[in-house]
Amino acid sequence: MNAVPTLVLGLVMLPLAPVAAFANADEEAAKTAAICAEAEERYVEIFGHPSSEEEGVTVVTMYKYNFCPAEITVPVGTTVRWVNVDQRTSHSVIVKESGMPESDRAFPEESIEFTFLVAGPQDYLCGPHWKTQNMIGMVTVEP
Numbered sequence: 001m002n003a004v005p006t007l008v009l010g011l012v013m014l015p016l017a018p019v020a021a022f023a024n025a026d027e028e029a030a031k032t033a034a035i036c037a038e039a040e041e042r043y044v045e046i047f048g049h050p051s052s053e054e055e056g057v058t059v060v061t062m063y064k065y066n067f068c069p070a071e072i073t074v075p076v077g078t079t080v081r082w083v084n085v086d087q088r089t090s091h092s093v094i095v096k097e098s099g100m101p102e103s104d105r106a107f108p109e110e111s112i113e114f115t116f117l118v119a120g121p122q123d124y125l126c127g128p129h130w131k132t133q134n135m136i137g138m139v140t141v142e143p
């Protein structure tokens with residue numbers, strides 16, 4: 001008699017788990033997209049033009065503990081400029097495998113630049129926020 005409720009419970013639980021995981025991922029993606037759209041609005045407010053219009057650099061904004069966009073693909077030799085468009089928080093950049101030390105903190109409206117000379121995927125993170133806020137990014141450098 002006792003085996004029946006357990007079996008029913010098992011059947012109900014199994015299909016629910018993956019669905020819940022997908023819903024959370026979608027929600028997370030939507031939240032990130034909204035934050036990054038806001039970051040671009042901040043960029044235009046501060047600098048008077050879209051981040052895509054900067055000459056000679058690829059811009060990644062830093063806003064509300066996110067890199068926007070968190071993943072980019074660039075040709076080798078590209079300089080990435082990380083721009084802090086937050087109002088209060090400071091951020092840094094550590095390109096893990098570059099051998100370079102952590103950058104200075106970029107305060108609101110300041111930026112950090114790094115030129116990617118080695119092809120391959122390069123993880124980077126924000127010193128003060130990668131652990132607590134998962135503030136992590138990736139640059140895929142193409143030869």
Ligand SMILES: [Cu+2]
Nearest residue numbers: 091126129135
């Ligand atoms: Cu940060």
